[in-house]
Amino acid sequence: MLWLSEVLLQHHELASFDDLVRVVRNGGGKGEMFFRMDVKPPFSDTPENWEELLEASFTSRG
Numbered sequence: 001m002l003w004l005s006e007v008l009l010q011h012h013e014l015a016s017f018d019d020l021v022r023v024v025r026n027g028g029g030k031g032e033m034f035f036r037m038d039v040k041p042p043f044s045d046t047p048e049n050w051e052e053l054l055e056a057s058f059t060s061r062g
Contacts, residue, residue, distance in 0.1 A: 002032035004054070005039045017043045017050065025057040 007023055014020050020041055027033075035058040037051055047053065 001034040001036060002027060002030070002058070004035075004037045004041070008039065008041070015043075017041055017046045017053075021053065021057045024054050025060070027058070 011023055014023065035055065037054060040046065041050055
């Protein structure tokens with residue numbers, strides 16, 4: 001299972017919400033099948049609908 005908090009802890013190179021979307025789309029680099037959003041992304045460009053955008057990027061990967 002991919003946890004958003006773990007993605008943020010393991011990927012210190014992330015500088016924006018778009019960077020985060022790319023990592024989530026990749027399943028966190030581990031090919032995870034499930035995704036949980038347990039924290040809000042700390043980026044200044046995080047949109048209000050961040051949960052929908054991250055879920056869509058995770059489920060549309062491939």
